[in-house]
Amino acid sequence: MSSDPNASGPTPLISHVCQDGTLIETIHDPAKAETALAVCRPGGTTAVVADFDLPTGERLVPYSARNNLLASGCVLLPGDVGEFGDKGDVVRAVQAFIHRYVDLSPAFEEIAAHYVLLTWVYDAFNELPYLRFRGDWGTGKTRALLTIGSVCYKPFFASGASTVSPIFHVLDAFGGTLVLDEADFRFSDATAELTKILNNGTVAGLPVLRTMTNRHRELNPQAFKVFGPKLIAxxxxxxxxxLESRFLTEETGQRPLRSDISISLPAAMQEEARELRNRLLAWRFHARWRVASDPTRLVPDIAPRFNQTALSLLSIIDDAGVRARIAGQLAGEEARAAAERAVSVEAAVLSAIMDVAASLPALPISVRAVAEQFERTALGRAHGSLTAKAVGIVIRTKLRLPTVKMHxxxxxxxxxxxxxxxLAARYGIAAQEAA
Known part of the structure; x- marks a missing residue:
């Protein structure tokens, strides 16, 4: 057997981080139908080359411009290494681009602009938030995805009607940003394959295992890397x-559309996006080894889960005012989650448990007594009648409280x-019981 690492031919890639810190990115010129490799050495010097030899002897080459993902525009890449100026210039350019084509609330427009920058250095972090646009049809969700997604790092455009297999494979091979429209069209259940991608994709090092077979039909499970930024509509x-706690969400369609927003995206938008991607590639080359999680940016008085999810975004934002507005967004997301939890069937059962426990301070808490108290409360009646057996199931499977048979x-x-x-404190009913 040959020991030549190039015996099987060169290795095509979209991007690569070398052990010495060299960054390699495929660039794509759709007009010329050409691809090449943009290389940034640890010292900051950049070059565009046809191939790149690793110290192991392996030769890296770009994906072909004829690859359907690139030729169809399903995956977008920079066309060259641009000049980014400074970080503030890039943020302002991205925000102006978004503002020109999408109608967002001012605070979320700032969030979206900084999130674009985060996508280009996301692999410097271990946790990421997702950006979401939620609303009825015709409220601009798809426009937001197409616009913001077009300037993200290696955006991969898909829809809820897509089969899941290519999404797994593209994310694993390409990395980058998943831009997903109609995410709840087919995959609303928590056990769906796509939901697994979203649940595992916020934390580095949590691949999704899928059953595969090799060419000999032997079982060969494969771990698919799904970590990365995601834009969802x-x-x-x-x-x-x-999963809901992983999103920064803009509710669309809640105000009249700005009069200066064009009904259709102009052809010039694609060229503007390409130029911005060129500048953002230069930003990646400049910033990839300069950014990291900054614990001093944690938001006081919000749940650790929300802080963990958003810290990467907060860490790349220099403007304290913008960070404060994002903190307000996080507090709003936490309050919404707490309000939804407080009116859930689990909260109603827990409230009934608290009532029974208060009336029988020295005795075990009967599930039948809890069911009877559940029926007497307004919140319980709002969820419909539940048998004692059904209440017991909620207690054991949702609240994770053990029950034992007594007498x-x-x-x-x-x-x-x-x-x-x-649990009562977590569900926001402790104060009510104390009163």
Whole structure:
């Protein structure tokens, strides 16, 4: 067997980070139908080359311009290494581009502009938020995706009607930004394959395992890397509450469209986006080894989950005013999640548990008594009648409280009272019970 690393031919790639810090990115000129490699050495010098030899002897080449993902515009790349000026210039240029074609609230326009920059250095972080546009049809969600997505890092455009397999493969091979329209069209259930991508894609090092077979038909499970930034448009919420906490959300269609927004995107927009991608590639080359999570940017008084998700975005924003406005957005997301949790069936059952526990301070908490109290409360009645068995299922599977059989009936042991108090605080009903 030959030991020549190039015996099987060169390796095509979209991007690569070398061990010595060299950054390699494929660039694509659709007019000339040509691709090349843009290379940035650790010292900051850049060059455009046809191929690149690694110290191992492996030869790297760009993906072909005839590749359908590139030729069709499904994946967009820079055409060259531009001049980014300074970070403030790039942010202002991106925000002006977004403002020209999309009608967003002022605060979210700032968030979106900085999120674009984050996509170009996302691999410097371990956790990421997602950007979401939620609203009815005809409220500008798709326009926002097409515009903002066109200047993100290696955007890959897909829709909820797409099959999941190519999404797994493209994300694993290309990385970059998934731009997903109608995300709730087919994949609203928490166990759907696409939801697994979204759940695992915010944290580095959490691939999705899928069953594969090799050419000999042997079982060969494969780990697909799905970590990366994502732009999502959808009409409703996801059923998975944990997934909901990963989004920075703009509610679309809540005000009249600005009169200066064109109904159709002009052809010039694509060239503007390409020029911005060129500048943003220069920003990546400049900033990739200069950015990192900054714990001093954590937002006080919000849940750790929201801080963990947003810290990467906050870490690249120099303007304290913009960070404060994002903090307000995070507080709003947390308040919305808390309000939804407070009116859930779990909260209604927990409130009934608290009532029964208060009336029987020294005894185990009977599931039947909880069910009867659930029926008596307004919040319980709003969720419809539940049998004692159904209430027991909520207690065990949703609230994760154990029940044991005592004297022919099921009850929550007295030892669980401290856990019940902690759950009540989480669901926002502790103050109500204390009153």
């Amino acid at each position: 959808m009409r409703e919420d996801f059923a998975d509450r944990a 022919g009936t099921y009850a929550i042991p007295n030892a669980q009272r401290s856990t019940i108090a902690a």
